Amino acid sequence: MFDLSGKTALVTGGGRGLGLEMAKALAKAGASVAINGRSRTALEAVRDQVASEGVILEVAPGDVVTDAQRILDDATRNGQALDILIHAVGVRDRRGTDDMDAAGFATLINTDLTAAYGMAKAALPYLRRSDAGRLILVTSIAAVAARGGDPAYTAAKGGLEALTRSLAVELGSDTLTVNAIAPGWFATETNAALAADPALQQFVDIRIPLKRWGRPEEIAPAAVFLASPAASFVNGITLTVDGGMTVQM
Numbered sequence: 098m099f100d101l102s103g104k105t106a107l108v109t110g111g112g113r114g115l116g117l118e119m120a121k122a123l124a125k126a127g128a129s130v131a132i133n134g135r136s137r138t139a140l141e142a143v144r145d146q147v148a149s150e151g152v153i154l155e156v157a158p159g160d161v162v163t164d165a166q167r168i169l170d171d172a173t174r175n176g177q178a179l180d181i182l183i184h185a186v187g188v189r190d191r192r193g194t195d196d197m198d199a200a201g202f203a204t205l206i207n208t209d210l211t212a213a214y215g216m217a218k219a220a221l222p223y224l225r226r227s228d229a230g231r232l233i234l235v236t237s238i239a240a241v242a243a244r245g246g247d248p249a250y251t252a253a254k255g256g257l258e259a260l261t262r263s264l265a266v267e268l269g270s271d272t273l274t275v276n277a278i279a280p281g282w283f284a285t286e287t288n289a290a291l292a293a294d295p296a297l298q299q300f301v302d303i304r305i306p307l308k309r310w311g312r313p314e315e316i317a318p319a320a321v322f323l324a325s326p327a328a329s330f331v332n333g334i335t336l337t338v339d340g341g342m343t344v345q346m
């Protein structure tokens with residue numbers, strides 16, 4: 098049920114953090130996986146590192162804002178079907194409303210939301226060639242629970258979750274599903290300083306029922322599930338992986 102042998106997958110933002118964990122898990126489940134990020138050199142270094150651990154990944158470099166088609170050409174080896182697209186690119190601009198100008202807001206929305214639509218649209222012909230296409234967007238618990246002073250990211254992730262529902266309704270079929278994964282607080286490299294901050298641990302103890310940050314590899318099973326035959330009737334959901342943070346009163 099969770100076997101991905103023979104599947105082709107692309108993970109945008111797959112060169113580090115949660116995207117890389119999801120890419121490795123898809124590969125371990127049998128898929129042929131390409132990871133994307135903006136730097137070919139960085140991706141090749143990751144590919145070589147991961148290969149030394151026995152996991153084979155390909156690289157498909159490019160900026161999702163401007164290079165969607167080129168990334169797909171690489172990932173699909175020029176036109177074959179793509180079975181799984183996990184769009185994990187997400188950048189952050191923590192400027193609050195007093196400091197954030199309209200241009201900065203628009204730039205973040207463009208990267209985190211508009212480019213997700215662009216990638217999905219560009220990938221559609223390839224996903225439609227699959228007999229079990231899976232489009233998986235990576236949102237955030239910020240889509241449903243806001244922290245003050247983070248308006249652009251929060252708006253982008255909220256939009257992404259609504260986009261997931263919209264695409265699931267419009268495109269969902271026996272051979273194509275659209276879902277999202279919403280990570281909570283994960284101790285990725287990007288969050289290393291925050292995760293090590295003792296002042297924040299108090300907040301974690303109170304606000305996360307499991308009283309800890311997520312380990313990056315703990316996001317991966319959600320991706321394998323949604324990508325797999327086991328999720329054949331799951332369409333339009335956001336699978337939240339947050340240790341219970343968003344359901345606590």
Ligand SMILES: NC(=O)c1ccc[n+]([C@@H]2O[C@H](COP(=O)([O-])OP(=O)(O)OC[C@H]3O[C@@H](n4cnc5c(N)ncnc54)[C@H](OP(=O)(O)O)[C@@H]3O)[C@@H](O)[C@H]2O)c1
Nearest residue numbers: 110112113114115134135160161185186187237280282283
């Ligand atoms: N970590 C968490 O706790 C957490 C919580 C909630 C949601 N999320 C979401 O989960 C996803 C992954 O988060 P993360 O913390 O693992 O991220 P991360 O470590 O910052 O990695 C982001 C990846 O995206 C790539 N990237 C950024 N801009 C790109 C662009 N324009 N085109 C192509 N690639 C681009 C980066 O590679 P280059 O810089 O080399 O291009 C990098 O590989 C994001 O969508 C994030 O919003 C994370």
